[in-house]
Amino acid sequence: MKRVLIAGALFGAMTVSALAVELPADIAKRGSLKVALVPNYPPMEFRDPATNALSGFDVDLGEAIGRKLGVKIEWTETSFAEFMPSISTGRVDAILSGFTDYASRHEIASFVDYLRSGPKFFVQQSRAAEFKDMAALCGKKVGASRRTMFPAEIDKWSQQNCAGNPIQFVGTDGSADARTQLKQGRIDAAVQGNETLPYVMDLEPGTYAPVGDPFATQFTGIALPVKEKALQQAIVEAVDALIADGTYRTLLAKWKLNDNGIEKATINAGQ
Secondary structure: OEEEEEEEOOOOOOOOEEEEEEEOHHHHHHOEEEEEEOOEEOOOEEEOOOOOOEEOHHHHHHHHHHHHHOOEEEEEEOOHHHHHHHHHOOOOOEEOOOOEOOHHHOOOEEEEEEEEEOEEEEEEHHHHHHOOOHHHHOOOEEEEEOOOOHHHHHHHHHHHHOOOOOOEEEEEOOHHHHHHHHHHOOOOEEEEEOOOHHHHHHHOOOOEEEEOOOOOOEEEEEEEEOOOHHHHHHHHHHHHHHHHOOHHHHHHHHOOOHHHOOOOOEEEOOO
């Protein structure tokens, strides 16, 4: 490993913060970190409609981490299905794309968790009176992305709360498809992470109404190769430094994620 000293000022800070971290030799030599994302999950990552530039909380956070580590971030657009293969084959060094830290993924990737979130039910505003509480969802058609753990969480909540009148789950091709089906009346309610739902509701005012509180707790993390312990530690130190200097809180406020912040980054590692 090559020891790299990093010093940088972030977001107009008057004091210079410095980190002494070990980066893998290939990353230190290259001077860049290859990071995968799928820019279709606002406000986490998306392409600005006006400029087509990458934007969002994860993009801002990634660039800030790069500055802390003294390396350039090379964003690599890929598909959700290619996330784990990209890590396991070394095509990318990290995934920073609203990626949820699930134990089932720890065989391939270790996660540096940087955000807390949770699935939340919502309905069309025009039908909000029908759903005064979460119990009203029992027996209804509820849609959510089949690529997430939302289906399992919905089933768990339904079993605990709906007795003989379970929720009828409808798998969708992502959260955007769930919202489309909701508007079309093909489902009664949908589920989306509470880190993205407020942003979507701001984009379409008067369209949706949340129902109840998040019914599970999840953590979003930066996925890194299991064996790259030095890189994992470097990312933890960079995120913690951003929390300490206020950059992290500034980004949470910018993207309306204040309710999703954490106090300290953690590593959930594979074997």
